[in-house]
Amino acid sequence: MPRISIALRFGLGLALAAALLGPATPPAAAEPKSKQIETEAVFKSFDPSAKTISVTVIKPGKNAPGLDKLKKGKEASFNVADEGSVLTRTTVKLLTGQAATFAELEAGKKVKIFWIPDEKKKGERFARSVSIFKPAEETGEDAGDDLGGEE
Numbered sequence: 081m082p083r084i085s086i087a088l089r090f091g092l093g094l095a096l097a098a099a100l101l102g103p104a105t106p107p108a109a110a111e112p113k114s115k116q117i118e119t120e121a122v123f124k125s126f127d128p129s130a131k132t133i134s135v136t137v138i139k140p141g142k143n144a145p146g147l148d149k150l151k152k153g154k155e156a157s158f159n160v161a162d163e164g165s166v167l168t169r170t171t172v173k174l175l176t177g178q179a180a181t182f183a184e185l186e187a188g189k190k191v192k193i194f195w196i197p198d199e200k201k202k203g204e205r206f207a208r209s210v211s212i213f214k215p216a217e218e219t220g221e222d223a224g225d226d227l228g229g230e231e
Contacts, residue, residue, distance in 0.1 A: 116194040116208055117141045119150060123189045123212075126182050132157045133182075133207060135191065144197045147205065158207035159198050171209045180212055189213065 121135035134157050140150035150156050160170040162182055172180045175192070185191070190213040198206035 116196055117144060119156075119193045119195065121156070121191055121193060123185050123191045124155070124187055126160075126185055128162065128182070131160050131162065133160055133185070133193075133210070135193065138190070144205075147197055147203065156205070158193060158195055158205045159201060160207050160210075170207045173209070173211055175211050175213055185210070185212065 119141045120139040121137050124134040126133050137150050143149045192211040193207050194209040195205045195207045198204040
């Protein structure tokens with residue numbers, strides 16, 4: 081049997097391994113998750129059967145691609161999930177960080193909504209978190225005075 085050098089055996093081994101494994105390609109990049117968008121609004125209502133909240137926008141924040149832009153003073157609705165794990169449901173809290181519930185949301189209260197485009201319902205918004213501002217009498221300002229409307 082002819083003698084094959086160690087270098088040649090090593091080279092043949094690498095060539096065989098490369099042929100079996102195929103070209104080295106990086107794994108497909110996962111679709112990037114949407115960043116949360118922050119919107120300030122005045123809370124109007126919660127519909128438990130439709131699982132939506134309605135608000136009047138004060139500060140729209142940035143817009144997500146593929147969605148109609150939120151406009152100051154206009155009504156908007158957000159899908160919510162009032163049950164499930166903390167990773168999938170909409171959390172409701174006071175701005176101080178204390179936990180709250182949808183039952184504590186009252187019409188006319190100023191809220192901050194952190195939302196993303198809804199993955200289940202294209203063209204709609206999903207509220208990840210709703211933070212309730214302190215009542216207007218505690219802060220000394222009217223919760224609806226930023227809307228620019230005439231009284």
